[in-house]
Amino acid sequence: MITKDVLMKIIKYAAKAPSGHNTQPWKFKIGNDRISILPDFTRALPVVDSDNHALYISLGCALENLIIAANQFDCETKTTIHNSGNETFIQIDLYQSEEIKKTDLYNFIEKRQVTRNKYSTEKIQKEFLRELFDDILDKCLQVKLFLSKTEIENLTPYIIEGSNLQFNNKAFVKELVSWFRFSEKEVLIEGDGLWSASMGLPNMGRCIGNFVMKNFVSAKSEAKRWKKIISKSAGFALFMVKTNDHEHWIKLGQAFQRFGLLATKMNINHAHVNMPCEELPVREKMIQNYQLNEYTPLLLIRFGYSNPLPYSYRRNINEILSSK
Numbered sequence: 001m002i003t004k005d006v007l008m009k010i011i012k013y014a015a016k017a018p019s020g021h022n023t024q025p026w027k028f029k030i031g032n033d034r035i036s037i038l039p040d041f042t043r044a045l046p047v048v049d050s051d052n053h054a055l056y057i058s059l060g061c062a063l064e065n066l067i068i069a070a071n072q073f074d075c076e077t078k079t080t081i082h083n084s085g086n087e088t089f090i091q092i093d094l095y096q097s098e099e100i101k102k103t104d105l106y107n108f109i110e111k112r113q114v115t116r117n118k119y120s121t122e123k124i125q126k127e128f129l130r131e132l133f134d135d136i137l138d139k140c141l142q143v144k145l146f147l148s149k150t151e152i153e154n155l156t157p158y159i160i161e162g163s164n165l166q167f168n169n170k171a172f173v174k175e176l177v178s179w180f181r182f183s184e185k186e187v188l189i190e191g192d193g194l195w196s197a198s199m200g201l202p203n204m205g206r207c208i209g210n211f212v213m214k215n216f217v218s219a220k221s222e223a224k225r226w227k228k229i230i231s232k233s234a235g236f237a238l239f240m241v242k243t244n245d246h247e248h249w250i251k252l253g254q255a256f257q258r259f260g261l262l263a264t265k266m267n268i269n270h271a272h273v274n275m276p277c278e279e280l281p282v283r284e285k286m287i288q289n290y291q292l293n294e295y296t297p298l299l300l301i302r303f304g305y306s307n308p309l310p311y312s313y314r315r316n317i318n319e320i321l322s323s324k
């Protein structure tokens, strides 16, 4: 039987996964040689993620970390996805084994981060791109790359349109700000959310933070900021699913997490530019104009070379264990 100590270590690595607004929308349930990952809808994002696709992608990221960590602790895994009506959860059965093929991606679970600063314009070598993306694709998942100056320029209006829709939407901004952690004191208490330092911003406290958001951040200022960031990216990757359901969102999360870990291993930084996927009219336009056909784009990721920022926080393990 696998000890509780080992199961807790594995969960700790799983919870290092990325999640939309760093909500950490998961609960982990420990059983006999089994861990289940359950969605925590109290941490959903009803405005920006009304169908919960980002929530299930985040669970997929945690699943990928969990499998890699379990292997490192000499456990083979068998994953089963259970769906009951509106809710899906992931069950991982663990088997002790001496003959596991371990991956060095384990070493990058704690080093990975979403890096939101400006990147250098240095391009990524072709063989690195192949290594980054070849491994993660299958028939139900696809990634479309935007690498040349023209491709990136043509992508820009979709990003700006998505950003404009979001920053002109009061409910979006209210939800976003509710997950901002404007000081280290705040993030230490909450253990979640978007800490200003990990977004490349100074610690300013909630009062000043709210004032800045109200008076200095607008659709116009965001569009200006994005144009600069976009032109400084080595490339963009659009992650897409063929079937737009919970199971495939989880699979996409696994693929995205592998990408994040591989990129970290190669010293390549990445960050989200998801607005054109999140705003449905813009998503529809992309599907039409890029002839994505049966594929639904869910994540748009920029990548390139940059310097790391302070790491985001995670909640204490006791807060993410399920008592159900």
Ligand SMILES: Cc1cc2nc3c(=O)[nH]c(=O)nc-3n(C[C@H](O)[C@H](O)[C@H](O)COP(=O)(O)O)c2cc1C
Residues within 6 Å of the ligand: 016, 017, 018, 019, 020, 021, 022, 053, 054, 055, 057, 058, 061, 112, 113, 114, 115, 116, 193, 194, 271, 272, 273, 274, 275, 311, 312
């Ligand atoms: C499904 C998903 C959606 C995300 N969407 C965004 C986004 O729209 N903008 C953004 O800046 N970061 C986005 N992120 C990144 C998270 O904010 C980030 O993972 C979280 O703050 C934790 O930070 P870390 O990944 O550096 O540990 C997303 C992450 C996931 C998994």
